[in-house]
Amino acid sequence: KPLVFSGVQPTGNLHLGNYLGAIRKFVALQENNDCIYCVVDLHAITAQLVHDDLRGQIRSIAAAFIASGIDPVKHIVFNQSAVPQHAELAWVFNCVARIGWMNRMTQFKDKAGKDRENASLGLLAYPSLMAADILVYRATHVPVGDDQKQHLELARDIAQKFNIDFQDKIRTTGTGVDMVVGEEPIHGYFPLVEPLIDGPAPRVMSLRDGTKKMSKSDPSDLSRINLMDDADEIAKKIRKAKTDPEGLPSEIEGLAGRPEADNLVGIYAALADRTKADVLKEYGGQQFSVFKPALADLAVEVLAPISAEMRRLLDDTSHIDAILRDGGERAAARAQKVMGEVFDIVGFLR
Template identity: 80%
Template sequence: MSSFKPLVFSGVQPTGNLHLGNYLGAIRKFVALQENYECIYCVVDLHSITAQLVHDDLPGQTRAITAAFLAAGIDPAKHIVFNQSRVPQHAELAWIFNCVARIGWMNRMTQFKDKAGKDRENASLGLLAYPSLMAADILVYRATHVPVGDDQKQHLELTRDIATKFNNDFSERIAELDVGVEMMMGEERVNGFFPLTEPLIEGPATRVMSLRDGTRKMSKSDPSDLSRINLTDDADAIAKKIRKAKTDPAPLPVDPDGLASRPEAENLVGIYAALADQSRADVIRDFGGRQFSEFKPALAELAVEKMAPIAAEMRRIMADPGYVDGVLRDGGERAGALAEETMTSVRDIIGLLQR
């Protein structure tokens, strides 16, 4: 009996300017995963309309995310880069998963509660069913691994629940059609059509906070552009934002534990550590006891060295929308072929007549 081929899937919503937090928290990890996995990276434009239906420039935002993928080092020839809406099998499988998932499962999703707020009755049905579409994004390629942050772990658990219920509900049909693959559930070997996708956690999570308020995440929606380093910022803008970043008057602590009560200091040290591929303890060893007037120029120099080339390449790519559209079109065709292979079996398993 065969086993699932290792495959990574992940996606990014096209919602405004990408920033340093997006790069360190996701895109840089996507690039690294290319070395050991086959990867599918998706601009999830259907997800972007679940909470906000009308966007000023959804095509432009989709191209910008794609440009960021390419500028950071994702290879669209060796791996697949596309936008979600090009492959209608995502939506088709999501509907089937809406019929597999239970309303109680969806009501427990903390992101829905956070995004819907107190006016849950006025939230879109799409926002409630968002995790079902996310499960379809992953399982339409029968992906075995997904890089996740803390805010997505619950959604991946739901993906596994949906896969398990589908495999159990249609176990006899899967065996009859001989489309199952061997997998482990705990210590038991079982036969199922969909894999139980595993979270992929590469090293310590990088949580990048606002340069103006170390208690809040860096965000593209913050009204102050000084709060974030955009992926399109040039060297001068990057250096300026580091110089103007909020700090406290004390020098950097000589012990990493001393950062705990100093959010702005902890954030800047964390950014330096992430960009330099060091631990925070390493940074404190080198800069502990020194003033921010010494540390900030070093951080600015490092940030410019690491980020300015990506920004320049991203601007160059965005200046050629025809090239970006070609990458998305090619990726969509390749993704669509894989997705249709899955859906042909899914339709047979359920009993849907096919042309």
């Protein structure tokens, strides 16, 4: 079975972008894959060091995973800091990756802002830790939203450079596997990860501005639907969502140049597990005064049971903590094996 890995940061409230771009896909992938889903708490301190309630945030992401339908018994749900091998492999990757690669990351440039010299070293090295998250399990498939694409390309670059730089050691330690890079067959250790970004909502946009990504950090709460919003808030935010004066087109091509309309149709399609073309077959020619209430009803139908279950799970933290502890132990057992082999390849004495 292919091994799937993905992570979500415990910073701020989860929103519809996180749900449609990531968590909903995590749920679907469980059927045919072996899955590891991680609350990436080590990443959470890269942009902001001190948090009011980091533990509560970690539990809340884990609760969102489980309330959305992730099975923590058949698969693995844990928090990153419980498995020290993530940080250990990240250190090796810090020595594989080049500073120039990190400097080119658009997320780093956005988050660091103008005062780049004053950003934390952890923020610069963030993608190296992210590569380690995935590769410490030698996972091959990574479901994420479109904004993580560049980071996954970097994970491939790191794996490739490691495989090439250590190819002789990989062969002599007998740890590698045959793989093809481009056309060339090599004996490498780390797989080149496949991003899973497809679907109708790989990039959910702000409800206030169809050219901006829906994000936890947008100052306007009207710009996003939070997973914990109640039915009234969801309906209000969709009613107030920016649109243009025209009705919905009947064909997908008619959404070109209409980012707000495109976004709402994509959200509907993702929530209903349909394609955008299929949604337009039903709503083409209709006004937003008809489409928006239908979208609000659908969003409430999908999200209300998830937020209710999250609240229930968070009522008794001992249950969530036990799930994370068990997941952490199972993840660590796998990570230890890979890290031992990495020690052999690099040549550390153990």
